Amino acid sequence: MTPLTGCLLVSSLLFAVGLAGALTRRNTILVLVGIELMLNAANLNFVAFWRFGHHAGPSTGVIFGLFSIGVAAAEAAVGLALILAVYRHAKTTDLSQLTGRPQ
């Protein structure tokens, strides 16, 4: 069990948790939360590989993580705005109510 392996396992577990939540929870916001967790798990992967990986660039992992955070932020903002818009229209954030099928 190298450190890299440990980090990778942690990130995998984090990813799985995030996925489980995204797939399971009924509230749209919590789905977004799950997605953020998955993104973070991927970021962790980058950093782990930068730190313990073979022949990585001097700062590639970090740069990559930085950009990822930026994108995540933008995405979170837009997603939450969408949730707000949907909430205004359908009066609910329950995914089970928002099937898109005629009621």
Added chain:
Amino acid sequence: MASTVWIVRYLWLIPALPLLAAGIGALLKQRQRRFAATIAIGAMGISLVLALAAFAHLLHEPQRLFLNFPWMQAGSDWVKLGWMLDPLAAVMLVMVTFVGLLIFIYSTAYMHHDENFTRFFCFLSLFAGAMLGLLIANSLLLLFMCWEVVGLTSYLLIGFWYERPAAAAAAKKAFITTRVGDLGLLLGMVWLYGQTGTLLFYDGGAGCMEQGPLSLLTAKTLTGIALLIFCGAVGKSGQLPLHVWLPDAMEGPTPVSALIHAATMVAAGVYLVARVYPLMSVSTNALEVVAWVGALTAIFAALVAVAQDDIKRILAYSTVSQLGYMMLGIGVGGVSVGIFHLIAHAFFKALLFLGAGSVIHGLMGEQDIREMGGVRKWMQVTFATYAVGTLALCGFPLFFSGFWSKDAILHAAYGWNISRVPFYLGAIGALLTAFYMTRQVCYVFFGHKRRDPAPDPIAPSETAASDPHEAAHESPAAMTVPLMILAGFAVLLGFIGTPAWPWLQAFLEMRHSGVDFGQLAENGLLPLMLGSSLLVFAGLGLGWWIYGRRPIRHAADADALEKLQPAVFHALRQGLYIDQLYAQTVLRLAWWVAVVANWLERWVWSGIPLMVSALTKGLGWIDFSLDRWVVNKGFDEGCDGVADGGRLLARLQDGRVQNYLRYLGAAVAALALFLLLGHRG
């Protein structure tokens, strides 16, 4: 021999003319009654002239002339038909045409008020044509064909008033009963054809009545054929087992009874026996049977006639009895003996029937003698002629034809070497004949007027014959003149057959004869004549004593004999229960056969189409079921399956994002696994 004599060449006109009249009559409307009667009487008149010409031709030279022609091809042989002219045929032709003409004339008055006048004359002409054809037939086949047509016209005329159920039933009974006899005739005919190869009577030596073919047959065959042919005669002439139709046949109009059931058609049976006499005489057994049947019929019918109350039924049973005498005559004494009585009987029986018709006409349709009485006071001509007819029938000595003809029969029966019982039966029958005729005459013409001849609202069958508006009166001339003519012949005909001058017998046997009074004293004739005269007087006296001295006052009074022996009288009145016997046995059997045939028809013969139709139905049902349960269901299930599958798949697209993500996640996991495994391997 085949002849080129013109009368023989044109002999066929004699039956053809009445047939033509019948054919035209069938097309006429009811209004054209005058025309119908005219052509019928005209045709009959011309036939009479031709018959007289034929008779005249044969008078000075009695011989047998015939003309045969091929008719139909059966295999390699030709079936031939032909007609003949011999003394027997000539005498019969004259008799039938003459009596027929008189009855036709009588009918114009009798049926005057009937609306079916035209149809009546059409049927009468048809009958005349067929009867005349029967007489001149030289082929048993042609005779049979005419025989059947005569039977048909009898059916049509008995049931002339077909709306009356009694008439319709009587017509059916007549037809079916004679059919039973005709079956025997047909079988005999076929057998004869099979044995001799020809049905022509005379064919220049090759005919089936001639020596050549007859000698080919064995005795047993001869007897068999003869008896079978005699069956036909038994049916047609109303001999004992098959006599039941004749009394019921009185449902027809009186001219019909006179013409068909007294003078001519019933005589056809006797004529048939006379025609095939060469065949019958070879086999003595056949003639024995004929004689016995005749004798038994004579006595039986005479007994039953004593107890009858309908004027025509008495005469009907009398006819049966006299036919029995004729058969007896042929059986014991030969053709000429029977035929002499036949000719005489035709005239006086026709006379009696026409006279009865005149009485019925005068009494507005009454037929029950108990309702009549004292008719002689206002129907003198009818009474006089009826009395002549009665005396002729009884056989009153010397002046009446019946005496001579019946004596000839009794004489021959006395001399029969097989048995004398028929003679005694005949003698008793003669006594009974005189008795019942006197009874009838006393009931009808003498005594108190039991019934006022006013119009009767309840109209029996013959009301159509009389005009209800006329008062009691003698019948019109068209009816009385024939009566008088017939009465004259009833007397005169006796003189052609007396033993002193047996002209008829000689003529029939194609000999010459002379007048010889010495013959009267020969062969024990005188004692016989005396004895029969005594019997006649006894019968007349007994009848007068019982019925004439104290005539009944009211119609409901019982008959004098009935008071003496009610059980016997009732049995006699019912015809000794023969009808009932037939109903219980033959008719029952026929009914059961019909039931079985009906069952066969319904379930077996119809079973096959029924089965086919059931099979088709079943197949159709199977087809339908298959279609409904397998094809449709299968198809429907298939479609449903597809729809369900689609629906199932559609469930994937439920708009629920998380589900999509799940699928995505699972797919990624699987893909990753796949790649990793591949990479490792």
Added chain:
Amino acid sequence: MSAAFLILAVVTLVGACAAMMLRGLVHCALALAVAFAGIGTLYLSLGAQFLGLAQLLVYVGAIAVLIVFVILLTRGGDSDSPPLAPAALPITGILVAMALFAVLAWAVLHSFAMHPSGQPASPVTVRQLGTDLMAGYVFPLEVIGLMLTAALIGAVIVAMKEKQGTQ
């Protein structure tokens, strides 16, 4: 595997699990913040200081807060009506996640990562990061700037209350 790493990992994972399992939405958001913090601290322990702090600033400070805002704006969790389309059992989602984790874990444990590598990379300085950003990664930098602008404008537009009458 130092103890610090383990503790931090546990904290992060617990936070993540809590974020996904808790009933109350605000609780979830707070647990999320804890998870973010844990990850940020992990970055710090792994020598990516700038990234760790950036993580704490952006994620915990902005995104978590934003999530809380939206939760509060949408009156989080008030769905009294029964689910229109009942989801498949939650177990399915968990199973899928478990399956994915199993595959990933298996991949990790059987990969080269098991082999110890050379020495770990040295921590990156901010100066180095800046130089890299402006030099080597200037293009992505500009793009991300544009993207953030677009996201900003877009979010505003999307979240803006519609004028009455134009629905």
